[in-house]
Amino acid sequence: MAGRHDPREEADGDLASLVRSAGLRVTATRLAVLEALARRPHADAESLVADLRRRLGSVSPQTVYSVLSAFVEAGIVRRIEPAGSPALHELRTGDNHHHVVCRRCGATADIDCAVGARPCLTPSETHGYVLDEAEVTFWGICPACQQKSARKPKNSKP
Amino acid sequence: MAGRHDPREEADGDLASLVRSAGLRVTATRLAVLEALARRPHADAESLVADLRRRLGSVSPQTVYSVLSAFVEAGIVRRIEPAGSPALHELRTGDNHHHVVCRRCGATADIDCAVGARPCLTPSETHGYVLDEAEVTFWGICPACQQKSARKPKNSKP
DNA sequence: GTGATAATTGGATTGACTCCAATATAGGAG
DNA sequence: CTCCTATATTGGAGTCAATCCAATTATCAC
Numbered sequence: 001m002a003g004r005h006d007p008r009e010e011a012d013g014d015l016a017s018l019v020r021s022a023g024l025r026v027t028a029t030r031l032a033v034l035e036a037l038a039r040r041p042h043a044d045a046e047s048l049v050a051d052l053r054r055r056l057g058s059v060s061p062q063t064v065y066s067v068l069s070a071f072v073e074a075g076i077v078r079r080i081e082p083a084g085s086p087a088l089h090e091l092r093t094g095d096n097h098h099h100v101v102c103r104r105c106g107a108t109a110d111i112d113c114a115v116g117a118r119p120c121l122t123p124s125e126t127h128g129y130v131l132d133e134a135e136v137t138f139w140g141i142c143p144a145c146q147q148k149s150a151r152k153p154k155n156s157k158p
Numbered sequence: 159m160a161g162r163h164d165p166r167e168e169a170d171g172d173l174a175s176l177v178r179s180a181g182l183r184v185t186a187t188r189l190a191v192l193e194a195l196a197r198r199p200h201a202d203a204e205s206l207v208a209d210l211r212r213r214l215g216s217v218s219p220q221t222v223y224s225v226l227s228a229f230v231e232a233g234i235v236r237r238i239e240p241a242g243s244p245a246l247h248e249l250r251t252g253d254n255h256h257h258v259v260c261r262r263c264g265a266t267a268d269i270d271c272a273v274g275a276r277p278c279l280t281p282s283e284t285h286g287y288v289l290d291e292a293e294v295t296f297w298g299i300c301p302a303c304q305q306k307s308a309r310k311p312k313n314s315k316p
Numbered sequence: 317g318t319g320a321t322a323a324t325t326g327g328a329t330t331g332a333c334t335c336c337a338a339t340a341t342a343g344g345a346g
Numbered sequence: 347c348t349c350c351t352a353t354a355t356t357g358g359a360g361t362c363a364a365t366c367c368a369a370t371t372a373t374c375a376c
Contacts, residue, residue: 024353024354025341025342025343025352025353025354026342026343027341027342027353027354027355029354029355030354044332045332045333046331046332059355059356060355060356060357061332061333062333062334062355062356062357062358063354063355063356065332065333065334066354066355066356067354067355070354079241080241081239081241081242083237083238083239083245084239086331086332086333087241087332087333098281100281100284100285100287100289102287103290109285109287111281111283111284111285112281112282112283114281114282119296121294121296123256123258123269123270123272123296124270124272125269125270126258126269126296126298127258127267127269127300127301128300128301128304129258129260129267129296129298129299129300129301130298130299130304131258131296131297131298132261132297132298132299133296133297133298134294134295134296134297135294135295135296135297136279136292136293136294136295137292137293137294137295138277138279138281138284138287138289138291138292138293139289139290139291139292139293140284140287140288140289140290140291141287141288142285142286142287143285143286143287146286146288182322182323183321183322183323183372183373183374184373184374185322185323185324185372185373187323187324188323202363203363203364204362204363217324217325218324218325218326219363219364220324220325220326220327220364220365221323221324221325223363223364223365224323224324224325225323225324228323244362244363244364245363245364
């Protein structure tokens with residue numbers, strides 16, 4: 001039914017082979033999850049459900065949770081859990097990059113790791129722990145929230 | 159009723175003045191929370207409730223949550239929220255130290271920050287965020303869980 | 317002591333998941 | 347191409363951590 005060079009098929013093919021190479025079966029739901037993550041990095045489960053519903057008609061939240069867990073376990077999706085946000089997900093794995101999170105609105109962006117290899121930092125005293133990762137979360141105020149503060153500072157007259 | 163040099167009173171006095179200097183009222187519950195955190199750093203709310211019940215007879219979980227929130231807001235307690243654990247609390251504040259968390263059992267220990275001042279790391283590209291803190295979580299296996307693995311490795315014969 | 321302010325409590329509610337058992341589907345064997 | 351079985355998806359119930367609210371109780375400045 002599909003032509004050999006249909007670009008949609010090619011994009012799907014990439015994602016499909018990614019799923020297959022992880023030892024998982026290829027389904028429309030799974031491809032849609034990967035596609036959504038490619039479009040919106042740092043998505044939480046709820047917004048993925050909303051996204052997939054727009055695209056596929058209906059998906060249960062449980063399915064999204066299970067797809068994400070399968071992907072995380074297979075190593076093709078990375079899950080981060082910043083304080084105050086539900087778990088976020090992204091396709092960039094293995095490069096040990098870090099994150100900035102806005103204290104006001106939770107907006108999250110990637111910060112490249114200068115070192116690359118993990119763990120990228122090594123403390124002098126590890127209390128006997130064998131370390132495999134250093135996860136760095138930078139906290140601050142995102143550009144949008146800075147703008148809001150500038151317009152409506154906390155100590156402005158009511 | 160109490161003598162002038164009762165050591166318990168002195169210890170309490172330290173904690174009491176800590177609470178008072180944070181602009182908060184001094185109550186038995188609050189002193190007990192601080193005392194418990196001094197004994198067991200990285201305690202979660204639930205274990206603090208258990209601890210206080212042993213000590214004071216009865217406390218509601220809501221009270222502990224509210225005491226902890228008040229302390230965190232006042233800056234005399236630091237709250238960390240490692241993925242997979244409920245929020246943990248400690249008295250060390252302001253020194254910007256970091257944490258190691260065991261992937262198996264969640265055991266948490268402090269790692270001193272070499273830099274001290276916050277944010278202790280500065281990425282080159284911040285996407286316009288104004289940063290105030292770099293939170294580092296080291297992930298690994300604690301000594302106790304290493305022992306367990308050594309005795310009962312995953313690929314041992316059944 | 318007394319009263320204004322702050323702390324504690326119970327109960328209801330939320331959010332983000334997780335568990336389990338039943339049904340549907342992918343994809344290799346034949 | 348068809349069938350079979352392991353794997354996916356789903357609904358529903360249940361959990362765990364935490365938060366909201368209104369009512370009661372206690373602290374401490376006066």
